[in-house]
Amino acid sequence: MENISSETACPTCHASTSVTENFCSQCGTKLKEPPLSTSTARQIFIYLISFIFAPLGLIYAFKYLKQSNPKARRIGITVIILTILAIALMIWVTKAFTNWQYQLIDTF
Numbered sequence: 358m359e360n361i362s363s364e365t366a367c368p369t370c371h372a373s374t375s376v377t378e379n380f381c382s383q384c385g386t387k388l389k390e391p392p393l394s395t396s397t398a399r400q401i402f403i404y405l406i407s408f409i410f411a412p413l414g415l416i417y418a419f420k421y422l423k424q425s426n427p428k429a430r431r432i433g434i435t436v437i438i439l440t441i442l443a444i445a446l447m448i449w450v451t452k453a454f455t456n457w458q459y460q461l462i463d464t465f
């Protein structure tokens with residue numbers, strides 16, 4: 358018996374396409390977004406970006422949160438937490454540095 362669920366129709370030209378395909382082979386219509394990588398190397402890269410370049414990581418966070426894969430969504434949530442931590446750390450360092458400078462001025 359043939360597995361019907363592996364075949365789907367293109368919304369533009371109604372040609373039957375495979376669910377594994379991201380684009381229609383007949384007209385080239387985008388059928389679905391290719392899944393984002395959830396590999397360890399990719400995760401480390403994204404986490405580093407979101408921590409070092411704090412608000413930039415949110416671009417990845419929203420991309421990953423839109424995925425249906427729960428692992429990808431977890432990456433998105435982790436990126437948001439890391440971004441908040443990085444910003445909090447940045448504020449704390451800036452405050453500590455400013456206080457230190459004021460203390461220097463006071464001693465002279």
Ligand SMILES: [Zn+2]
Nearest residue numbers: 367370381384
């Ligand atoms: Zn098509």
